[in-house]
Each structure stands twice: as structure tokens, then as C-alpha cells.
Amino acid sequence: MIKKSIGLLAGMLVTVAVYAAGAQLRADHPDSYTVHRGDTLWGISARFLSKPWLWPEIWQANPQVRNPHLIYPGDVLDLSFINGGPALRLEPSMHREGEAIPAVPLDQIKQFLKDSRVVDPDEVKNAPYVMGFEEGDLTGTVGRNVYVRNLDAKPGQRWAIVRPTHVFRTHGGSGAEESDGMTANIADSDVATIRTPWNEEWATSVDNVTPDHAFRGKTLGMEVTVIGEAEVLRGGDPSTLLLLNSIVEIRAGDRLMPIDDNPYDPYYYPHPPKSSPDGARVIAFAQERMSQVGPYDVVVLSVGSKDGVDNGTTFSLWQPGEQVPDDVAHSSFSRYDHKFVTLPDEYVGHMMIFRTFDHVSYGLVMDGLKPVKVGARAKMPE
Incomplete structure (x- = not known):
């Protein structure tokens, strides 16, 4: 009207x-x-x-x-x-009525508001899991039964089926070294693309990978993506559930978590951080295989609600200065003998947080002078 x-x-x-x-x-x-x-x-x-x-x-x-x-x-x-x-x-x-303009373009972040969440890896490890399908099917499809272990639920209850997609970690040593190590996309490709069931063996082996890929820092969280929804038909172990919807085929090892009926608040009030962030970095992009992103792209930041970050927190993003040899101050023919100088950080744009977890946040790049790269530092807005 x-x-x-x-x-x-x-x-x-x-x-x-x-x-x-x-x-x-x-x-x-x-x-x-x-x-x-x-x-x-x-x-x-x-x-x-x-x-x-x-x-x-x-x-x-x-x-x-x-x-x-x-x-x-x-x-x-x-x-x-x-x-x-x-x-x-x-x-x-x-x-x-209902046509009011939003603070940010919700269409750009809808997937990360409803279909993604970051949790403690142990929560995923201990969650109920899909172990089989009706009539010996190899995967689950809509309208067919799936069988779930360790699920304590009553008939009629609905559950989200999730799949781990990324593990966010620091790498390097401790203190300043650890902070400086938060510069890489800690997306584990095996979790996203593996064709065999995801299980506890992977969760254990991730800390025992080859030295070239060793993670010696702390885990910030595991990202899971909601890939379907199922309703309990019969309890027990295993329980029988009817697959109501899915965006991909369900496979053994997929986890079940409670449905989040109110995953986000559509209103955002941009504001500076309560205090200067310590070691906050862009550690991943939502768009996999991207080397850099720009305005209205989603990034992952290495701080969250337990670090004092909330929805609407606005940061300036700065690309760390490169280390380059000072050829003028040294006359050696070999650059390896030169003194390396760290150039100043360069401002690249602004980012606003739109969803937080304990130690990880999703942010939207709002504007920028240059592309944002993994490793960009988050500072007080200027």
C-alpha cells in the first residue's frame, strides 16, 4: 500500500x-x-x-x-x-512499506549470514554424523531417508546438515611471530573437495601434515556450510531422518547441527573499534582461488567477538610494506648481503564486520583505493 x-x-x-x-x-x-x-x-x-x-x-x-x-x-x-x-x-x-534501503547490500552477504558459521573444531568432531542412506544408496538425495549416529532428538525436529569447508589458523611461533603469521588463507582444500567421508581421522591428521604444510599456530575456528535440512522420523542410534532439501548430495561423514532460526540482524551501524586491534589480519577470502578482492567482496578477519569486535565494526585495511634491499646503501654485487628495509604499510580501503564468531569475523569491503590481499592489516579507520 x-x-x-x-x-x-x-x-x-x-x-x-x-x-x-x-x-x-x-x-x-x-x-x-x-x-x-x-x-x-x-x-x-x-x-x-x-x-x-x-x-x-x-x-x-x-x-x-x-x-x-x-x-x-x-x-x-x-x-x-x-x-x-x-x-x-x-x-x-x-x-x-518494506522498501527501505539497507546499510549494506544484503544480497552480497546473504550466503554468509544464513549458510555459513564458524565453530570450534571439537564441536564438529563431536557432532552427530550421517553414516548411511536408504536402500544402500551411496549418497543422500531429497525425499529419501538418511541414517544418523549419536543424535538425541525427537520425531518432528529439524536439523541442519553441514559440511566443513575451511580451517582458520595462525601459523608460525608465538607472540609477535604468531601475529605476523596470520597472513595466509588457511582454507584446507582437502576438506572442501575430498570425495571420501570426512571423519575424525582427518581432524587428527591435520596437525600431522608434511613439514612443508605444518601448522604450528593456534586454531581460530572451523567454517562449516549448511548444505541441507532433515527432519527426524524415528529416534534411536542410528536415527532415521527424511532429507527435506539440499544444495549438494549428502554423503557419509556430513555433520548435523541445530538450525539457527535467527542467524543475523539485518541492521548494521558502522562504528570504529572499541580499541586499536592487535594483530588483526585478513586471513581468507570468500571467493576461493582469488588472489585479491575489492569493494563488496567478503573477507575473513582474524579477530571476533571475544576480541571485542561486533557487527558494524569498521576498519581501515592496510597492505603490509614489502621488504626490499637497499641497493644504494650497499655496494655488494650480491643482494643477499644487502640490508633489507621494510617499506611503510599502504592504505587500501575500508571493511565493515557483518558477522562475528569467537575469534573470526566475516567482513565486507566497503570501498578501496587498491585491491585487498590476504595479509592486509586491520587498523582504526582513518
């Missing part, structure tokens, strides 16, 4: 003071902007502010605006000056 927005109005015009506006306004800001379908609050704020993650301060400065997410296509934002200072005015339009 078409109706006028009443949640943002006090009369026909809402005037909103800009937080630290004189310092935050972009030099090339427009005088007005009409909101379009597909816009995000971050993108709109970037048109007015040099620090777009401060847009919540704009709305919080005006108590009449109860929900900063209730901005709709067709609304007009005007930049004006009142009493010598800048302010944003919102001129609401006619709109359809």
Missing part, C-alpha cells in the same frame, strides 16, 4: 545536525541527493562525508529520527547551512 512515511517526519521536513560536520564534509559534496533503488546508507554517506562510517552520528543527533534505516527510494537529502553550520534535511517521498 502506498503511503507517506511518518516514522521520519516532524511535519514535512526533518533537519538533522551533522556530527563534527565541518571536519567530516567532503570537499566535493553535492547540495542534494535523491535516493535511488540499490543505494546503501554507506554509499549515500560517502557522498556527503569524508568518513562515511560516521553516518549513525548524523541520525542520532536528531531524536525525531527513530530508525536511521527508514530511508526510501525517492527521498531527497539536502545539504544546507543553518546558523553558519551544515545540516542534512530529509524530504520524504511516497513509498511502499
Whole structure:
């Protein structure tokens, strides 16, 4: 039903003071902007502010605006000056309820909000597991029965079927060495592509791989992907479940975990970290086999909720400076004898956290001057 927005109005015009506006306004800001379908609050704020993650301060400065997410296509934002200072005015339009623009493009992160989670590896190891299929089938398909061991459940209960996809670890020694070691994508390809059942033997052998691939650091978490859903028909050990849906064929060794009915909050309020992150690095990309990513790509960060990170936490990403030989200061013919100098870190863009786990977070690259690479450092936003 078409109706006028009443949640943002006090009369026909809402005037909103800009937080630290004189310092935050972009030099090339427009005088007005009409909101379009597909816009995000971050993108709109970037048109007015040099620090777009401060847009919540704009709305919080005006108590009449109860929900900063209730901005709709067709609304007009005007930049004006009142009493010598800048302010944003919102001129609401006619709109359809439910069409409010999001803070970030939810379509880009939907898979990681609903279908992925990072848990302790022991939780996966000890979870109920698929051990067989109806009539001796080699894999499970929708509408057929699957048999599960170690499941304590009643008929009618529904469970998510998950498959391990990545193991996130630090590597190297301890202290500073360990922090510096968080520079690699710790995605274990065997877990993602192995054709035989995933079982406890793999979980044990991962710490006993060849020296060339040895992991000597700590485990940050194991990523699992929801690949199906099943309903309990009969209890017991094994239990009988009906496979309701799946995105791939279910195989022996797949684990069962409770369904998360409310995996995420669709609203995000960008804000700086509570404190300067210590050793936070980009350790993986959502897009496998990518060597670098850009705006609206998903990355994995090596800090999480137990490190003080929450949804909306915004970081600046900096690519570590390379170590290069100082050819000017040394005259030796062999560069191996030269003193190597570490160049300064280079700013590459901003990233906002949209889902956290204990020591790992998913983040969305919001903007950037250069591509983001694995190993990028996360710092206080600038």
C-alpha cells in the first residue's frame, strides 16, 4: 500500500545536525541527493562525508529520527547551512512499506549470514554424523531417508546438515611471530573437495601434515556450510531422518547441527573499534582461488567477538610494506648481503564486520583505493 512515511517526519521536513560536520564534509559534496533503488546508507554517506562510517552520528543527533534505516527510494537529502553550520534535511517521498534501503547490500552477504558459521573444531568432531542412506544408496538425495549416529532428538525436529569447508589458523611461533603469521588463507582444500567421508581421522591428521604444510599456530575456528535440512522420523542410534532439501548430495561423514532460526540482524551501524586491534589480519577470502578482492567482496578477519569486535565494526585495511634491499646503501654485487628495509604499510580501503564468531569475523569491503590481499592489516579507520 502506498503511503507517506511518518516514522521520519516532524511535519514535512526533518533537519538533522551533522556530527563534527565541518571536519567530516567532503570537499566535493553535492547540495542534494535523491535516493535511488540499490543505494546503501554507506554509499549515500560517502557522498556527503569524508568518513562515511560516521553516518549513525548524523541520525542520532536528531531524536525525531527513530530508525536511521527508514530511508526510501525517492527521498531527497539536502545539504544546507543553518546558523553558519551544515545540516542534512530529509524530504520524504511516497513509498511502499518494506522498501527501505539497507546499510549494506544484503544480497552480497546473504550466503554468509544464513549458510555459513564458524565453530570450534571439537564441536564438529563431536557432532552427530550421517553414516548411511536408504536402500544402500551411496549418497543422500531429497525425499529419501538418511541414517544418523549419536543424535538425541525427537520425531518432528529439524536439523541442519553441514559440511566443513575451511580451517582458520595462525601459523608460525608465538607472540609477535604468531601475529605476523596470520597472513595466509588457511582454507584446507582437502576438506572442501575430498570425495571420501570426512571423519575424525582427518581432524587428527591435520596437525600431522608434511613439514612443508605444518601448522604450528593456534586454531581460530572451523567454517562449516549448511548444505541441507532433515527432519527426524524415528529416534534411536542410528536415527532415521527424511532429507527435506539440499544444495549438494549428502554423503557419509556430513555433520548435523541445530538450525539457527535467527542467524543475523539485518541492521548494521558502522562504528570504529572499541580499541586499536592487535594483530588483526585478513586471513581468507570468500571467493576461493582469488588472489585479491575489492569493494563488496567478503573477507575473513582474524579477530571476533571475544576480541571485542561486533557487527558494524569498521576498519581501515592496510597492505603490509614489502621488504626490499637497499641497493644504494650497499655496494655488494650480491643482494643477499644487502640490508633489507621494510617499506611503510599502504592504505587500501575500508571493511565493515557483518558477522562475528569467537575469534573470526566475516567482513565486507566497503570501498578501496587498491585491491585487498590476504595479509592486509586491520587498523582504526582513518
